Amino acid sequence: MAAAPPALRRLLLLFSLLLLASVAAAAEGEEEEEEFTEELLLRPLPDRKALAHFHFRSSAPPSAAAGRHHHVFPKAIAQLVQQFHISELELSFTQGRWNYEQWGGYDPMSTNYAKPPGVELWAAFDLPLDEIDATWKNLTHTLSGLFCASINFLESSTAFSAPRWGFKLNEGNLRYGALPREAVCTENLTPWLKLLPCRDKAGIASLLYRPSIYKGYYHSQKLKLTSSQSFGIIIDQTLTVVLQPDAFRGQQLHSTDGQLQPSWSMKDLFNRKLSGKCRVSKSSRVFLEIEKDIVDKSGTEASWTNELFVLSTAPDRVLKELNNMDAQSSSLYEYDVSNYNNDKPLDVGITWKLPLIWSCTPAPYHANRFLMGSGNERGSIALSFRSTNLHKQLFGSSNDCSIKAVVFQVVPWYVKVYYHSLQIFIDGNSKAISEVVDKIHVTPSEDKHLPGTLEMLLRLPCSMESATLSLDFDKGFLHIDEYPPDANQGFDIPSALVTFPEFNSNRSYPETDTLFVSPLLQTFKENGVVKSYTEVLLVPLTTPDFSMPYNVITFTCTVLALYFGSLLNALRRRIGEEERELKKAAVKRGLIPLLIAKLRGKKVDPPPQGSSPTSLLSTKLLLKVVFVAVVAVSFHYLSNS
Ligand SMILES: *[C@@H]1O[C@H](CO)[C@@H](O)[C@H](O)[C@H]1NC(C)=O
Numbered sequence: 345m346a347a348a349p350p351a352l353r354r355l356l357l358l359f360s361l362l363l364l365a366s367v368a369a370a371a372e373g374e375e376e377e378e379e380f381t382e383e384l385l386l387r388p389l390p391d392r393k394a395l396a397h398f399h400f401r402s403s404a405p406p407s408a409a410a411g412r413h414h415h416v417f418p419k420a421i422a423q424l425v426q427q428f429h430i431s432e433l434e435l436s437f438t439q440g441r442w443n444y445e446q447w448g449g450y451d452p453m454s455t456n457y458a459k460p461p462g463v464e465l466w467a468a469f470d471l472p473l474d475e476i477d478a479t480w481k482n483l484t485h486t487l488s489g490l491f492c493a494s495i496n497f498l499e500s501s502t503a504f505s506a507p508r509w510g511f512k513l514n515e516g517n518l519r520y521g522a523l524p525r526e527a528v529c530t531e532n533l534t535p536w537l538k539l540l541p542c543r544d545k546a547g548i549a550s551l552l553y554r555p556s557i558y559k560g561y562y563h564s565q566k567l568k569l570t571s572s573q574s575f576g577i578i579i580d581q582t583l584t585v586v587l588q589p590d591a592f593r594g595q596q597l598h599s600t601d602g603q604l605q606p607s608w609s610m611k612d613l614f615n616r617k618l619s620g621k622c623r624v625s626k627s628s629r630v631f632l633e634i635e636k637d638i639v640d641k642s643g644t645e646a647s648w649t650n651e652l653f654v655l656s657t658a659p660d661r662v663l664k665e666l667n668n669m670d671a672q673s674s675s676l677y678e679y680d681v682s683n684y685n686n687d688k689p690l691d692v693g694i695t696w697k698l699p700l701i702w703s704c705t706p707a708p709y710h711a712n713r714f715l716m717g718s719g720n721e722r723g724s725i726a727l728s729f730r731s732t733n734l735h736k737q738l739f740g741s742s743n744d745c746s747i748k749a750v751v752f753q754v755v756p757w758y759v760k761v762y763y764h765s766l767q768i769f770i771d772g773n774s775k776a777i778s779e780v781v782d783k784i785h786v787t788p789s790e791d792k793h794l795p796g797t798l799e800m801l802l803r804l805p806c807s808m809e810s811a812t813l814s815l816d817f818d819k820g821f822l823h824i825d826e827y828p829p830d831a832n833q834g835f836d837i838p839s840a841l842v843t844f845p846e847f848n849s850n851r852s853y854p855e856t857d858t859l860f861v862s863p864l865l866q867t868f869k870e871n872g873v874v875k876s877y878t879e880v881l882l883v884p885l886t887t888p889d890f891s892m893p894y895n896v897i898t899f900t901c902t903v904l905a906l907y908f909g910s911l912l913n914a915l916r917r918r919i920g921e922e923e924r925e926l927k928k929a930a931v932k933r934g935l936i937p938l939l940i941a942k943l944r945g946k947k948v949d950p951p952p953q954g955s956s957p958t959s960l961l962s963t964k965l966l967l968k969v970v971f972v973a974v975v976a977v978s979f980h981y982l983s984n985s
């Protein structure tokens with residue numbers, strides 16, 4: 345090939361140029377491709393439990409064409425976005441309550457993935473304001489069909505609200521609804537898994553062994569959707585579970601100074617090991633997170649085997665949180681699932697060597713909500729804040745500062761809250777509203793039409809230990825059709841949301857791969873204003889005695905049956921003949937043989953002629969029938985009036 349003819353050389357050059365161009369075009373095309381990534385984060389919790397967070401992201405590039413063909417992106421979601429002009433949507437199904445005191449309240453996990461029990465749905469639309477309510481109604485129906493849940497109950501105007509700034513800043517295009525009593529089970533998980541390209545057949549989702557994940561203390565399944573003209577549609581599907589690792593494995597080293605934390609691995613938590621990734625996923629990774637407090641205690645550089653614990657497998661990378669505030673920070677051990685397969689499955693686990701007590705960083709205040717008062721007429725809702733003294737750790741010990749807290753609460757119309765009755769107590773002393781409340785926005789409830797919404801910005805002094813807010817309410821009456829099937833259980837008031845706008849729980853980890861950013865770490869890095877949800881409240885309301893109509897119906901039916909039965913009997917009977925037969929038979933053989941003969945259906949001999957008191961008997965019988973009829977009709981009339 346030393347001296348190729350110039351023509352051939354030119355041809356070769358042309359070919360190579362063409363090849364280059366096509367490769368470049370392909371690369372460009374790839375940028376426009378739909379993508380899917382799967383990730384799992386595991387974290388030991390201080391109360392001997394373990395947190396598992398599954399994160400799946402699918403994205404589709406923007407497309408003008410309505411009938412686009414989708415490869416990995418779920419078509420149902422693309423159609424949903426297109427039909428309802430959704431710019432953002434978040435739907436969560438949760439069972440159990442996030443334990444803010446033990447599992448932390450100041451990290452990306454608790455701010456983004458700790459959700460109120462039941463179903464919570466909010467959506468922001470890219471539509472004129474007057475079309476939003478109608479679209480929301482249609483959206484709830486569609487989602488209800490898509491996820492096999494009673495989301496359609498959010499359709500009624502009594503069930504959703506339009507918060508302006510208390511929940512999330514918006515221009516009136518956001519709607520929020522919650523169903524605290526919705527039960528969550530596998531029938532909600534199956535449609536959620538159907539949106540994944542590999543379902544639960546391969547990759548990280550194959551760890552979702554139902555008996556294990558539904559055994560947990562907390563279970564929250566979430567779908568977050570963002571759409572825009574510039575980047576297309578992104579859906580983040582997450583499942584956050586808190587599990588109890590199986591009883592103690594391994595020997596106890598220090599029986600005298602406390603118990604070791606339970607050692608666990610994926611096999612213990614999910615009863616499965618990970619044998620490879622989902623083929624279509626762009627990246628598939630498992631992270632094990634070690635909290636800052638443990639890193640503090642281990643003292644040494646984060647290594648996967650140290651004097652406190654040892655990991656079951658050597659990680660592919662170790663990521664240390666980038667944190668300018670203090671030197672110690674949490675670390676992530678990263679595993680790339682594509683390096684593992686059926687013959688060499690991945691089983692990430694942790695074995696503790698020393699007994700260890702640590703704590704997660706709490707939110708600035710623990711927020712709790714409870715009911716006061718008794719009886720079926722009125723009561724009060726109280727919201728209490730207990731300081732965790734976080735500001736001292738973060739900003740030093742200055743006490744003449746204040747901390748902002750935003751309260752957002754939706755109350756159904758039948759709990760008629762009197763917003764003027766707001767009372768505030770700080771460390772037990774009553775305070776003027778103007779001293780504490782910076783901004784307040786109330787949408788009063790309207791009977792059978794609108795729920796009440798409260799958005800309130802509080803400024804709480806740093807030196808405060810505890811604060812309590814109370815609001816009085818009257819209990820309303822519902823129409824009999826409006827009661828749920830089990831009315832005596834009581835009525836749920838959805839969780840209130842408390843936001844601390846000055847505290848941001850974002851965490852950033854160094855980027856090693858500049859081409860590919862992990863979606864999980866990206867959500868950690870995004871703006872994460874610290875949030876806590878309070879408990880759901882159960883309000884007993886006056887309920888009618890639902891068994892009464894039932895009693896009346898059964899009673900009336902019995903009387904009517906008696907009446908018609910005897911009437912028919914009287915009409916069908918041939919009185920004279922029967923009398924004759926009876927008399928004759930009685931004379932001849934006695935009554936019992938006659939009855940037996942009648943039952944057998946034998947014909948009885950005609951009786952001899954003779955005068956008898958038949959006419960007297962028949963009038964008596966008629967009188968009886970008329971009496972029963974009168975009783976029945978009058979009873980029926982009385983019971984209906
Ligand atoms: C909602 O659905 C109804 C019935 O399917 C339809 O007539 C209506 O146009 C829809 N409204 C919106 C805003 O999509």
Ligand SMILES: *[C@@H]1O[C@H](CO)[C@@H](O)[C@H](O)[C@H]1NC(C)=O
Pocket residue numbers: 847848849850869870871872
């Ligand atoms: C992350 O949090 C810090 C304070 O903790 C804040 O200054 C910064 O703006 C936050 N970053 C983002 C992207 O919100």
